[in-house]
Amino acid sequence: MELFDNLALGLATAATWQNLLFCFTGVMIGTLVGVLPGISPLTTVAMLLPFTFGLPPASALIMLAGIFYGAQYGSSTAAILVNVPGETSSIVTCIDGYQMAKQGRAGSALAIAAIASFFAGTVATVVIALLSLPLAAFALKFTAVETTSLIILGLLGAVVLAHGSPPKAIAMIVVGVLLGLVGVDVNSGVPRMTFGIADINDGIGFVPIAIGLFGIAEMIHNLERPQDRNFTGTRISNLVPSRADLAAAWPAMVRGTAVGSILGVLPGGGAALPPFSAYALEKKIAADPSRFGKGAIEGVASPEAANNAGAQTSFVPMLTLGIPSNPLMALMIGALMIQGIQPGPQVMTKQPELFWGVIASMWIGNLMLIIINLPLIGIWVSLLRVPYQFLFPAIVVFCAIGAYSIGNSLFDLWLMLGFGLVGYFFIKIGVEPAPFVLGFVLGPMLEENFRRAMLIASGDFMVFLERPISAVLLAISGLLLAALLVPEIRRKREVLKEE
Amino acid sequence: MPRVDFKDLAFALFLIALALVAFGASGSLAIGTAADMGPGFVPRALAWIILGFGAGFLAMSFVKAPEPVPALAWRPLVTILASIALFAVLFAKLGLIAACVGTVVVAGAATSPVRWLQLLLFGLVIAAFSALLFVKGLGLPFKLWP
Numbered sequence: 123m124e125l126f127d128n129l130a131l132g133l134a135t136a137a138t139w140q141n142l143l144f145c146f147t148g149v150m151i152g153t154l155v156g157v158l159p160g161i162s163p164l165t166t167v168a169m170l171l172p173f174t175f176g177l178p179p180a181s182a183l184i185m186l187a188g189i190f191y192g193a194q195y196g197s198s199t200a201a202i203l204v205n206v207p208g209e210t211s212s213i214v215t216c217i218d219g220y221q222m223a224k225q226g227r228a229g230s231a232l233a234i235a236a237i238a239s240f241f242a243g244t245v246a247t248v249v250i251a252l253l254s255l256p257l258a259a260f261a262l263k264f265t266a267v268e269t270t271s272l273i274i275l276g277l278l279g280a281v282v283l284a285h286g287s288p289p290k291a292i293a294m295i296v297v298g299v300l301l302g303l304v305g306v307d308v309n310s311g312v313p314r315m316t317f318g319i320a321d322i323n324d325g326i327g328f329v330p331i332a333i334g335l336f337g338i339a340e341m342i343h344n345l346e347r348p349q350d351r352n353f354t355g356t357r358i359s360n361l362v363p364s365r366a367d368l369a370a371a372w373p374a375m376v377r378g379t380a381v382g383s384i385l386g387v388l389p390g391g392g393a394a395l396p397p398f399s400a401y402a403l404e405k406k407i408a409a410d411p412s413r414f415g416k417g418a419i420e421g422v423a424s425p426e427a428a429n430n431a432g433a434q435t436s437f438v439p440m441l442t443l444g445i446p447s448n449p450l451m452a453l454m455i456g457a458l459m460i461q462g463i464q465p466g467p468q469v470m471t472k473q474p475e476l477f478w479g480v481i482a483s484m485w486i487g488n489l490m491l492i493i494i495n496l497p498l499i500g501i502w503v504s505l506l507r508v509p510y511q512f513l514f515p516a517i518v519v520f521c522a523i524g525a526y527s528i529g530n531s532l533f534d535l536w537l538m539l540g541f542g543l544v545g546y547f548f549i550k551i552g553v554e555p556a557p558f559v560l561g562f563v564l565g566p567m568l569e570e571n572f573r574r575a576m577l578i579a580s581g582d583f584m585v586f587l588e589r590p591i592s593a594v595l596l597a598i599s600g601l602l603l604a605a606l607l608v609p610e611i612r613r614k615r616e617v618l619k620e621e
Numbered sequence: 622m623p624r625v626d627f628k629d630l631a632f633a634l635f636l637i638a639l640a641l642v643a644f645g646a647s648g649s650l651a652i653g654t655a656a657d658m659g660p661g662f663v664p665r666a667l668a669w670i671i672l673g674f675g676a677g678f679l680a681m682s683f684v685k686a687p688e689p690v691p692a693l694a695w696r697p698l699v700t701i702l703a704s705i706a707l708f709a710v711l712f713a714k715l716g717l718i719a720a721c722v723g724t725v726v727v728a729g730a731a732t733s734p735v736r737w738l739q740l741l742l743f744g745l746v747i748a749a750f751s752a753l754l755f756v757k758g759l760g761l762p763f764k765l766w767p
Contacts, residue, residue, distance in 0.1 A: 289678075290632060293674040300643060300667040314664060315647055515704075515744075523755060527755070536706075550631075572663065573663070581655035
């Protein structure tokens with residue numbers, strides 16, 4: 123079967139010593155980042171992106187991917203032990219996980235979280251492998267018209283499924299697209315909106331923007347609030363979960379994996395939405411819902427499975443269609459473009475080792491995490507005691523070095539500073555930066571396809587509705603927008619925002 | 622003074638300002654037609670859309686019940702941004718080591734109490750670590766000393 127051939131190719135690529143090392147580095151850094159609150163995998167990937175230039179593309183992606191799902195592992199450790207999630211995706215794990223820790227069942231909770239994540243990671247790898255082939259085959263039939271509609275769907279979907287005010291998010295997408303167009307126009311060779319600054323002839327640097335908006339701005343915001351953590355101080359003696367716990371956790375794991383796999387693929391998806399939904403599902407179908415919030419093992423197993431599955435399946439749109447479903451995927455696309463690879467359905471056919479190598483590496487990474495991390499829990503635990511006071515100056519330095527090293531350009535440093543300020547402004551006025559980033563990354567692609575579509579259609583805008591695939595995509599976009607108005611969904615998004 | 626929602630107003634002004642800048646910057650670009658778009662077509666269309674959003678939010682800011690104005694914490698904002706600017710200046714003039722130390726010390730001033738000596742030492746540690754990792758390990762062409 124073609125699938126097995128591809129997976130074999132993937133394993134062969136992923137299992138070279140070099141790539142194993144990069145996978146290991148990625149998941150270790152990821153776990154570290156996940157354990158330490160105040161630094162997110164997004165910032166880390168943005169910081170490390172410049173350093174992946176010299177690496178072969180598969181190694182670069184393998185490492186960066188490892189950071190993402192590794193961070194889910196680390197973050198749940200912090201959530202269970204200290205009630206402080208390293209990531210938004212682990213907020214739900216805090217609820218029952220911390221309770222379990224207080225009851226002396228920390229070891230069980232940590233073990234179940236790790237097992238659930240590994241199970242989910244394995245299943246998700248298979249799901250990705252199964253989904254990608256038909257999806258990419260389908261996408262290869264796209265012309266500029268369908269691609270334009272797909273990008274619009276991707277952008278709108280990200281708005282709807284994320285939290286925050288939709289009109290503001292849509293406005294931010296447009297702003298992002300506009301800024302993405304700054305630079306020399308490919309079609310006409312004319313510089314656009316560059317104000318004569320030679321540094322941005324190739325477009326405003328994406329990485330300094332990402333580091334500034336997500337890293338620097340977040341940091342300034344974090345520093346406004348006192349950083350206090352109450353450590354349980356429980357000795358984690360027994361890492362082997364009881365049979366009762368395992369039996370109860372099993373079905374929850376499976377359900378969580380299903381939820382995560384589905385929600386992760388959707389635009390705006392990723393690691394954050396699935397755990398909330400999985401937890402809500404568990405609570406709804408539980409025989410005794412009152413157990414939740416007091417240390418119900420399902421409340422740990424399901425969200426953990428969901429966030430790991432979601433983190434991995436969120437790679438699907440990016441790897442197969444070239445459409446990022448969240449800002450971290452946008453960074454991955456950035457990494458690919460730096461390597462000179464145009465993301466899209468042809469990546470599968472032209473660079474199969476890259477594609478399947480990354481997918482296979484996800485499974486290997488999950489394996490590393492469960493084998494290596496559980497024994498190392500003690501180290502991660504002691505790291506939790508590192509006060510933020512030491513972390514953040516170091517983070518500033520690394521961000522600065524990262525931003526500079528992209529093009530050995532001081533301009534990029536000032537760009538990062540500027541966007542740090544802008545990002546802080548956005549946080550203060552309640553605007554999410556993610557839609558902006560997605561618009562920024564997809565802007566050039568959107569414009570190019572739009573122009574080409576119009577060229578093909580001789581200026582007839584109706585072509586987007588006349589061609590069937592495009593019409594369907596736009597119809598779904600319309601439905602998503604309409605869904606925003608439905609009160610039930612509005613309430614759910616409010617709840618998400620509150621949490 | 623009518624009661625306005627600060628957040629919406631701030632966002633509206635940001636959008637309108639951005640749209641105006643975009644109009645100004647793209648004034649010389651050819652628009653072309655829908656079938657044969659010039660470089661200015663999409664940017665100006667976007668600028669119009671942004672202007673529309675800005676106007677919309679401006680109206681909303683007067684209509685909506687105002688939320689409390691978010692508090693601005695000056696200290697972290699100024700110190701962190703200053704530390705980055707310092708890095709840019711120091712790195713160009715004096716190299717990586719000085720830049721690391723300077724940045725750590727200034728950034729550390731974001732929280733109180735400020736332990737200057739501790740920060741200085743930490744800055745040296747970070748400088749050493751960075752020199753080892755980035756210059757020796759990854760081979761990046763940074764100059765370490767002035």
